[in-house]
Amino acid sequence: MNPSFVFRSGALLTATGISFGAFGSHGLRNIKPPLPETKISSFNTAASYLIYNGIALLAISFHPALLSATSKRFRLGAGLIMGGALVFSGSIFGLVLARDRFRWLGPVTPLGGMGMIAG
Template sequence: MNPSFIFRSGALITATGISFGAFGSHGLRTIKPPLPDSKISSWNTASSYLIYNGLALLAISFHPGLLGASRKYRLASGLIMSGAAVFSGSIFALVLARDKFRWLGPITPLGGVGMIAG
């Protein structure tokens, strides 16, 4: 994983978080039957965490340690990417599927652990 890949991943994750946040603020309210406010709040939390983690990846991509022999920055980046995908992705799926995939609920914290470890 090189700095360019980490930067592009951070930019994509941030843009996705912004886009999904906008959809959550506008599009989710038009779904019939209406979603409860708690589901919309969960959606907004997931999109916010995508933004935060995308920004973290952008910051890591500029760290000079990425150009050296140290693998800790690459490991941190991978953990942040995968953690954000699992955490936010599972919440988005739970909201859109209206809890049809309840088994995703216990997976969500694993994504949080990945983000924290990163």
């Protein structure tokens, strides 16, 4: 995992979070039957975490130790942040959009959170 990949991944997570946040704030309110406000709030929280973790990846892509692309610690950290953000936010998006048909995603969400924390 090189710094360029970490930077691009951070930019993609941030852009996706912004896009999903806009959809959560505007598009989800027009779905019939309407979603409860708690579901819309959960969706927006997941979008926010994509943005936060995308910014974290952008920041660490400039870290001197990562620029050498030899530090296992920074490669592992970047991977955990990426994977954790995708699992955390993705499971929440799935729960909200599938209207709880995939209830098994609920217990998966904390695994993503642990990945983000570890990263």
